[in-house]
Amino acid sequence: MERFAVLVPVLPVVSAVLILLCLRRHRRWAARVSVGSLMLALAGAAALLVHYLITGRAAVVDAHGVFGSLWLDPLSLVLWVFVSGISLIVHIYSVRYMIEEPGYSRFFALLDLMTAVILFMVSAANLLTLVVAWFLVGVILYFLLGHDHERPAAGRYAFWTQITYRFGDLPLWLAALILVHCYHTLSLPVIFARIQSLPTRAFWGMPVTEVTGFLLALAAFARSAQFPLHVWLPYTMDGPTPVSALMHAGIVNAGGFLFNRFAPVFEHAGWSLHWAFAVGLVTAVTGSGLMLMQNDVKRSLGYSTMGQMGFMVMECGLGAFPLAVFHLIAHGFFKASLFLGSGDVIGDARAHDDVPPDPIYTSVVERQPAKPSRLPWLVAASLTVLVPVLVLSLSHFFVAEHLFYEQGVVVLLFFGWVTGAQALFAAHKMSKQNPWRLMIGILASFVVVVIGYTLISHYFSQFLYPNEHESLMLYQAASIHRVSFDALVLVLAAIFVGGWTLTFFADSLELGRNLGGRWRALYLGFYALLSRELYVADVYERVSETLLQWSRRLNVWLRWC
Template sequence: MLLEAIAISLPALSAISSLFLEKRLYARLSTIATGISFLLSLLILLLGRGSADIPLLRFDGLGSLLASYILLVSLVIHKYSENYMKDEQGYRRYFFLLDIMTLNLLLLVLADHMLLLFACWHLMGVLLYILLTFNHRRLEAFEYGNFALFTHRFADVPLLLAILMLYKAYGTFSVSELIKATLAEPKGELWVVSLLVIVSGLLKSAQIPFHLWLVYSMEGPTPVSALMHAGIVNAGAFLANRFAFLFPYDQYGLNLAFMVGIITAILGSMLMLMQNDIKKALGYSTVGQMGYMMMEIGVGAFALAVYHMMAHGIFKATLFLSSGSVIHEARKDTNIPRDEVYDALVRKEVSQREMPVVLYGVLTLLVPLLLVVGAHAVFEYEILRYKTQLVLLFFGWATSAQILINLFRLGREKPLLTSVLGVLSLFVLLSVYVLAGESLKNLIMPYEGLQERIMEVASSNTAFILGGILLSLLLVMVGWVLVYFASKDKPVEVHLSLYAHLSRELYFPDIYRLVGRFFKRLSYLTSFGAVPLYLFYYDGGSLRGVSFDVLLLTLFVPLFPLSLITSYFIRRFWIYSLPALVGIAFVLLWNLPLPSDRVLYSLAVLTLLFHSLRAFQSQSMGELLGELYPALLSLVWLSGKEHFLLIVPALLLLFLSGLYLKASLGTASFTYAGGLLEKMPLFSFLFVVVSLYACMFPPMPTFYSLWEALLKTDISLGALLLAGWFLLGSALVVSACRILYGKPKEDLYYPNF
């Protein structure tokens, strides 16, 4: 137990030491602490200390393995960053964030309490956002950082709903107890829970169409990109393995993971070939690999997905860390080779090969097939026990053929030597891949029969499996045909249009911009769209004979549409009206009973959704507070009036922040004030903490109000409530970044706070 406690505590102690040490000394200490934690975690893994009893934590095979992997990647990034970041502003802040991120990821993979797991899952996106916006003067940094945070926060919604359903069914937050209970006696709709877990993993793992946050979030420091691609984006594999006990009862989750994964693998690899920016090419490469990883989960190869995650993570981290030197060398060399994809599709040219076409075809198609089958036959005895293994065989063959094609292209002068070395290397690589997947099964899934039950469920839908193989085979054949006809006198006319569509990234960025404009316009039309819904609830419920006491409560603990009145007064007279309204609400809640009614619950959820969406329009602290007041107090109707004392401090702290801005800068406008992170770092830090408090961030007290509200509502209202939670947090992020990031205003005086 002592080893485990020290390994977990060192990153936290290192972060605390940043308050007392000089920045260079702190950076070295942070690296040393991470190295010691890695050695201790490796010792724990080798000793098999799965029975260590630390409250809320669980050192099982999966957690111990991934803890060692996280600390290894973190150690490499720490060491690289010591020199790479030495001339950057915020050197100490950068290493502090690295330590906190390392600690958070360790707690994530070791958590035995579902709410702790969710808090770390959510905090991972927040910390990534702060790291991605490290270059806070660049507009692109926080624009794409916001995009990454929105995607990660969106991924939190299905996971929290899954945790809610598990808790309602079994009455426990312990993952260990849930494993025993679900395998012994399934309760509730566990197939819905497994589907929600898969959806959360897909969103977090940059699957198409939710992949752009990964590809475009390159404005942060290069080590941050390495950390993002090596660890954070792989979170889908961890989540599926942590909740593997749900998948014997799955109906649609594995099929969804397989189909989305196979599409992502194909499109991500295609789009990677079209990029001329090295970081963007590596980004799309990661998207393709995450597609392979989710496809492995979809076919039931959970242990193989973990191995894929670790192998790809270490490989991609080193690529990102070396990408800077590649860029520097490219700037010195003007003789950049032409893009072969462009040559094949546009210029209708293919590279000339000295090897005969028949021999080339045999070596690149037949030999990889024999190698894949041979490696599986040697290290995996029941090679075709499940239909899903056909998928792994097929993709192993396709990938091996691609590797050999590239080897032959590079070694045309000595084709025989290249063939021998390529075949031997490929056999070793495939053998390690298969052997690692087999070896990790017992470590990650020590529960008898669990892996077999998951494989049986994954193999039950033959149509999905064969459809995926046929789709992939069709695309491979189309690619070969296009390349073959590219050098003919009458080439296929689709070449130029295909290149044009792929070079525009299949219009995914354009689609996202259109969706963004739609929701921006929707935020201006919420008043018209919500009224019919309100009238439906009002006319169909039990509030037809509403009492005067309830009317007072719905005005000062506002529910829609009366919340529009309180929102107007706060927007117009926020300095004077907000404290008075909070005081009146306190007196009313203290003296009047809070009625319990499903219609009131529905109106409270609608109020949260409505005002959270309107908060995106806020241009000043007054307007933001005018929407936050009814949005947050709607939780009082759902969770109970005792939570009023948890929610109101968030409003008052934001109110005091607005007063300070108004007094010190002469304005509380988001469109005019800016650059506070650089000029007022302490205020910015406090403002971020208060914003996290207000948007019901998991470790903060307001989150318990949300959780209590979720327990009291049914699943349909709970899903709408979580949608409001997502919108409220997103609106706060948009508002905060307007005043924190960007260049400081030259005509403003910033106090040193």
């Protein structure tokens, strides 16, 4: 069975070659071949996953060389099904969406190549294959984003993406070369086995796992749009919508994949995980904050993805690696459906310029309560704060009690509590004629979602990491000193409670209108900072202009020779 596995990533390559060589003028056939090959790839990936579930045996398909070996472990197989599934949806959507675009056949060939490269990347069994596939994703994405070559904006933002990806490739290259230098092989399974047998090996005076963990995390940050390497993501909307969907649903998740693939390295790289947690947290807050300020649907979705990616990296930083994979899959399907539906939303808004009389819209956009009837304040506050704590704690306690004492799980539960409380608070503000009915409905949904999520994530974790010792090692690597941890939780709690209090008073006392003097200037300055997206893009532009000026001067001095 494993011998045929190579067909899964090769099928889209064959389709791309066939389209480029023979079907450039036969648009319908190009689309049919492309969709057909993806269907076969998805079927093959699903069959291999079922085969693994039956036999429980991971395999390495050796290419008998330094390049092209595949590793059929649970991570690869799950991601094969996910990637080929998302790609198939995008392919089918593109058949009609792109029909009037020039370069229709080329578009499908590039989509096929992109899919093939991602499939190779997630299943690479040796470092060179992984680095090459990682590199090629950036190259092919550049041409997909710049598909409409008559729009200079498409070229400009494809260029930003390309530059950020190239920057992120460098730490991956260095990490790969360090691993090869220290463990004398390109094979990933062998490298991981040697790390387990000698995890304390030093390099440049530091543990080799910490050095490579740091570099791998940096590569993941660039690929998953972590602050301040995020600028390319919200602006890639000038590419075709199917490419946006594929990128936000699949390609941008590569950071989470990289963390999971190199989990044996991160088991011994606690500082890298702490760093990932901090960067992920900053990215989640920044992305979500900037999302709220956008007036463009697609850019708002871009910042939403940035926030989600921040949360995914944060999960990795907490040691919850399988949860990050579960998150990336769930987010992938969710975001693909939003992107592929965004055209309809925009079309509807153009066709009907009157705002629909929707109570949620009235509440969120016009900031007016839909109905004056609400639950008593104390009851609502108690439900908002207590219910998420009880539901989250009990569900996790019954499913995996031993994990309940890990710091990473506690922090995730804390964030779950904050999110749940926010959802209930929002529901309280949108109260209707029968507020109790609404609250009970939302509570019931919350309970179902939390229990479902807990159960699925638990069994998914067992599937991805059958050796539970490995999961525990990751949680322990992500742990910090008890006192520091307690202080961190207190600080986070203070920030969130302070934020809620500020929001409450700002709303009820209309602080925004009554601010005066220095506070108003500070408020406006902060608003300007956010509306310019923290000036990150401006800084990059200034730095690159300065470098280009120096390059020009050198060329003039040396007479262009």
